[in-house]
Amino acid sequence: MLTKRIIPCLDVRDGKTTKGVRFKNNIDIGDPVEMARFYYEAGADELVFYDITASAEERGIMIEVVRRVAEEIFIPFSVGGGISSLEDMRQVLLAGAEKVSINSAAVKSPALIGEGAQAFGGQCIVLGMDVKKVPAKAPLSSGYEIVIHGGRTFTGIDALWWAREAERLGAGEICLNSIDADGTQKGYEMALTALISDAVSIPVIASGGAGSPEDICQILVQGKADAALIASMTHYGAYTIRQIKDYLKDHGVPVRYIW
Amino acid sequence: MISIIDYKAGNLTSVERALKKLSIPCRITHDPELVLKSDRVIFPGVGAAGEAMKALRTTGMDEAVKAFFHSGRPLLGICLGTQVILDFSQENQTVCLGILPGEVIRFPDPHLDEQGRILKIPHMGWNQVEWNRDHPLVRAIPPQSTFYFVHAYYPVPREEKHVLGRTHYGFPFPSALACRNLAALQFHPEKSGPPGLALLKAFSQWEGQDAD
Numbered sequence: 001m002l003t004k005r006i007i008p009c010l011d012v013r014d015g016k017t018t019k020g021v022r023f024k025n026n027i028d029i030g031d032p033v034e035m036a037r038f039y040y041e042a043g044a045d046e047l048v049f050y051d052i053t054a055s056a057e058e059r060g061i062m063i064e065v066v067r068r069v070a071e072e073i074f075i076p077f078s079v080g081g082g083i084s085s086l087e088d089m090r091q092v093l094l095a096g097a098e099k100v101s102i103n104s105a106a107v108k109s110p111a112l113i114g115e116g117a118q119a120f121g122g123q124c125i126v127l128g129m130d131v132k133k134v135p136a137k138a139p140l141s142s143g144y145e146i147v148i149h150g151g152r153t154f155t156g157i158d159a160l161w162w163a164r165e166a167e168r169l170g171a172g173e174i175c176l177n178s179i180d181a182d183g184t185q186k187g188y189e190m191a192l193t194a195l196i197s198d199a200v201s202i203p204v205i206a207s208g209g210a211g212s213p214e215d216i217c218q219i220l221v222q223g224k225a226d227a228a229l230i231a232s233m234t235h236y237g238a239y240t241i242r243q244i245k246d247y248l249k250d251h252g253v254p255v256r257y258i259w
Numbered sequence: 260m261i262s263i264i265d266y267k268a269g270n271l272t273s274v275e276r277a278l279k280k281l282s283i284p285c286r287i288t289h290d291p292e293l294v295l296k297s298d299r300v301i302f303p304g305v306g307a308a309g310e311a312m313k314a315l316r317t318t319g320m321d322e323a324v325k326a327f328f329h330s331g332r333p334l335l336g337i338c339l340g341t342q343v344i345l346d347f348s349q350e351n352q353t354v355c356l357g358i359l360p361g362e363v364i365r366f367p368d369p370h371l372d373e374q375g376r377i378l379k380i381p382h383m384g385w386n387q388v389e390w391n392r393d394h395p396l397v398r399a400i401p402p403q404s405t406f407y408f409v410h411a412y413y414p415v416p417r418e419e420k421h422v423l424g425r426t427h428y429g430f431p432f433p434s435a436l437a438c439r440n441l442a443a444l445q446f447h448p449e450k451s452g453p454p455g456l457a458l459l460k461a462f463s464q465w466e467g468q469d470a471d
Contacts, residue, residue, distance in 0.1 A: 001427055002378075003385045003405060040452070045385055074277055076407060076450050096272060098450065121306055123381055123409045172381065201369070203379050226379065256385040256405040258453055 003256040004220045005045040005227035006244055007205060008234055010035055011052045012081075015061045017235075018052065033068045039234075040073035042241040043258050047073070048101070048175070048229060051081030052150070059088075063095050070096020080128050080175075084109075089116050093124065101175055103128035104148040107155055107162075110169055117170030126173045126205075127166040131159045131192060133180055144192055151179040159192070160199055167200045174204045175229065181209030185232055188215060193223035205229055213239065213247035220253055261463060262297035264324065264340070265289040266304070266314040274303050274337070277449040277456060283463045291323030299463065300327050303449075304339030308363065308412075309351025311339055321356055328358050328441055333467040336443030341436065342414050344443055350412050359438055361416035370429050378429050381411040388424040388434050388446070393470040396442050397423070399461035404454035406446035408434070413445060440467030 010017045010032050017032045036047055049069070051062045059082070066079055079092045080101030089100045100120075106113050106127055116125045130151055136143030144159035163174055176196050178189035188209045197204040206225035210216055216228045233239050245255040263274050265287050278285040285301075286293070294300055302324060304311055315321040328334050336344050343355040348363035355363070370378040385405040390397050413432040416422055423442070426434035436443040442462065448455035 001386065002382065002408075005384050070273070071276055071280070074273075074280070074450060074456055075452050076409075094272070096276065098273075123305070123383065173383070201377065201379055203383055226384070 001254045003045070003254045004225075004248065005205075006043075006216070006241060006255070007046045007048055007227050007229050008035075008039045008044050008241075009048040009050060009207070009229045009231045011050045011231070012062060012065060013051075013053050014058065015065055032065050033072060035235075036069045036077070037072045039241065040075060043245065043256070044075065044241055045256055046075055046227070047077040049077060049079045049081075049097075050101075051079065053082075059091075063091055066092055066095040066097050078126055080126070085112070086115055086119055089120060089125075093120055099124040099126050099173070101126040101128045103130065106166070107146060107148050107157065110165065113166055113169040113171050117172070122170045122172040125171050126175050127163075127171040128175045128177065129159060129162060129166075129196075130177050130179050131189075132178075133189075133192070142195065144195075147179060151182075160195060163196045163200050167202050171202060173202055174200065175207055176204055176225075177207035177229075178209060182207070183232065184209055185211030187211060188219040188223060188225075188228070190219065190223050193219055193225050197224040197226070203227065213244045216244055217248055217251050217253060220248070221251075260297055261285040261299045261301060262294050263287045263301045263303060264294060264320060266311060266318065266320055267306075271303060273447075274301055274449045274459075277459055278463070281456060281460050281463070283460070289318055289320070291319045294320070294323045294327055295330075297327070297332070299333045299335070299465075300324070301335045301337065301462075302340035302344070303337040304343070305409075306339055307350055308339065308343055308348040308353040308355065311343055312353050312355060315343070315356075325356060325358060331440050331467055333462060333465050334441045335462050336436075336441070337449070338410060338445060338447060341443035341445055342412060344436075344441070345414055345416065348412065358441065359416055359421055359436065359443075360418065361414060361421070363412050363414050365412050366429070372429050381409055382413075382428045383409045385451075386426050386428065386434075386446075388426050389431070390424045390435070391422055394423055394437055394442070395465050395468065395470065396437075396458055396461045399457045400454045404451075406444075406448065406451040406455060408446045410445060414443070437469060439469055
């Protein structure tokens with residue numbers, strides 16, 4: 001039986017991992033390669049690296065991080081943040097990432113999704129969606145709007161429409177991040193996740209708001225997510241991957257143990 | 260020396276990195292003659308069957324892989340490398356290598372589980388393999404190990420004896436094949452953590468005999 005995936009997310013700035021609350025007040029919490037190895041050995045099913053600065057000059061630092069991570073861990077990992085061209089994707093994949101995540105660039109240029117899928121296979125193109133709850137009225141009829149630039153810019157694009165469109169264009173997976181819930185540790189955005197997961201036939205990773213194993217269980221069962229992104233709740237040692245998986249297993253959710 | 264076949268179909272470097280971690284000597288090559296001189300060959304791949312077969316024919320690698328198999332030395336297929344070993348793939352309606360009799364077919368659309376819920380395609384993530392029988396590679400891992408899959412098509416060998424293991428996704432499909440000196444996996448051992456690395460290590464020590 002296919003297991004539900006638990007995916008720690010590491011925000012990287014200047015070659016170091018950080019975790020912000022609502023994208024502000026980032027603090028350094030470590031070396032990404034060390035943290036990747038820690039999570040690999042702890043039983044994480046996949047990892048996400050998000051380059052939160054992603055300026056051209058820092059691109060090289062991130063590629064080096066990706067290369068070193070790929071030598072140490074033997075589970076899939078994806079890299080996102082500032083990826084805006086086929087060449088950016090190629091560099092990250094060649095450095096050893098399994099998948100690339102595109103977000104703002106796909107909003108500006110949706111064709112990038114299809115071009116990436118054509119060049120590298122749809123399975124490695126993850127559409128990252130940052131979403132904010134808004135009053136539901138046309139054209140934002142789902143009541144959820146796509147925001148970009150780390151939540152600073154509203155786009156006028158309906159999140160439900162965009163998820164379906166991304167699937168049509170060839171995305172292999174959606175990483176669905178609720179800006180409202182991100183960093184709060186008060187639970188994922190349940191209604192949004194269920195809405196999007198029901199609407200597409202590609203896997204959906206729920207992101208933003210994980211604070212307890214119960215939150216994760218709910219988003220995977222009622223929220224119908226295929227995977228759950230976590231950060232704060234394990235980065236600071238409040239929970240281990242093992243504790244989360246034991247909780248899920250006890251509640252009937254199929255999970256993977258390393259051996 | 261293990262040769263990893265390069266036919267422009269992705270994930271070569273991840274197989275190489277995994278072998279390097281295990282201190283197993285290997286090289287990536289697109290030269291059919293080097294393949295034929297190897298002790299063991301890994302035939303990886305991510306991508307579409309049509310493009311892959313075109314690349315294999317253009318380089319003469321198709322004949323090299325067949326000749327290597329018939330030499331009796333250990334051959335390991337991974338993902339797309341496993342699929343193109345069969346006769347035919349529904350993906351791009353592609354005539355494949357025909358090393359093992361059988362076909363590659365797509366999961367149904369829509370694909371439903373026993374409760375009628377829609378299963379997502381591709382089959383992406385971690386799943387177990389129910390091993391049908393004994394095999395030197397299988398002895399290297401605990402039977403309940405999980406492996407990383409990402410695929411929309413799956414291999415169906417014509418003969419049941421070539422099915423080494425099955426994985427459940429809506430229904431049980433063949434996820435590991437074996438025939439004499441050939442072992443072929445639908446999942447990615449190089450991305451499957453400790454049990455995947457254990458399988459690759461066992462392959463590097465396997466002399467190519469099947470269990471029976």
